Amino acid sequence: GNSVTQMEGPVTLSEEAFLTINCTYTATGYPSLFWYVQYPGEGLQLLLKATKADDKGSNKGFEATYRKETTSFHLEKGSVQVSDSAVYFCELERAGTALIFGKGTTLSVSS
Amino acid sequence: GAVVSQHPSWVICKSGTSVKIECRSLDFQATTMFWYRQFPKQSLMLMATSNEGSKATYEQGVEKDKFLINHASLTLSTLTVTSAHPEDSSFYICSARRAGYSPLHFGNGTRLTVT
Numbered sequence: 001g002n003s004v005t006q007m008e009g010p011v012t013l014s015e016e017a018f019l020t021i022n023c024t025y026t027a028t029g030y031p032s033l034f035w036y037v038q039y040p041g042e043g044l045q046l047l048l049k050a051t052k053a054d055d056k057g058s059n060k061g062f063e064a065t066y067r068k069e070t071t072s073f074h075l076e077k078g079s080v081q082v083s084d085s086a087v088y089f090c091e092l093e094r095a096g097t098a099l100i101f102g103k104g105t106t107l108s109v110s111s
Numbered sequence: 112g113a114v115v116s117q118h119p120s121w122v123i124c125k126s127g128t129s130v131k132i133e134c135r136s137l138d139f140q141a142t143t144m145f146w147y148r149q150f151p152k153q154s155l156m157l158m159a160t161s162n163e164g165s166k167a168t169y170e171q172g173v174e175k176d177k178f179l180i181n182h183a184s185l186t187l188s189t190l191t192v193t194s195a196h197p198e199d200s201s202f203y204i205c206s207a208r209r210a211g212y213s214p215l216h217f218g219n220g221t222r223l224t225v226t
């Protein structure tokens with residue numbers, strides 16, 4: 001079946017550090033992959049997405065590449081800021097039906 | 112940008128009563144709306160998918176007679192927790208999308224506490 005495995009947090013970094021949040025998936029066919037972010041006190045919002053293999057999604061300095069060979073969609077940012085502190089969710093969708101979220105990774109960035 | 116309004120943001124009710132949660136897409140027509148439940152430190156668990164004008168599709172293990180979903184228009188879906196019990200206490204979140212793989216837009220969630 002379809003599933004998403006996301007690294008467990010919390011992830012604690014200093015400002016300007018490099019961030020990687022791992023996300024791997026299992027799915028038949030060709031799912032679309034998304035990262036959502038939930039800032040404190042707010043609802044989830046789309047951060048970036050990729051709909052086919054080798055696509056790179058990017059937004060607000062974050063990037064993730066859809067790698068079919070490793071079934072991964074790791075989230076990266078070269079230099080995190082305090083304002084990036086949030087919970088990040090990896091999500092898989094296939095054929096507009098299966099819609100599966102990872103457990104979420106809490107990122108805490110200190111100055 | 113697309114806005115989804117969820118109401119109420121929190122509610123406390125007595126065991127045995129029913130609670131209705133509304134999810135509205137304020138500036139777009141949502142062909143599909145989703146309802147989730149989030150347990151502490153857990154991921155979002157999809158409860159059901161609702162398409163305007165048709166019956167909701169429930170995920171395995173979700174009691175459709177307990178969690179009534181109505182998607183009466185392209186801008187409104189409601190989740191009614193019937194005969195609520197303390198174990199129904201949770202954080203409920205809705206999301207909506209225009210069509211296909213367009214991004215999900217989430218409500219801010221509803222904290223339900225059943226006493």
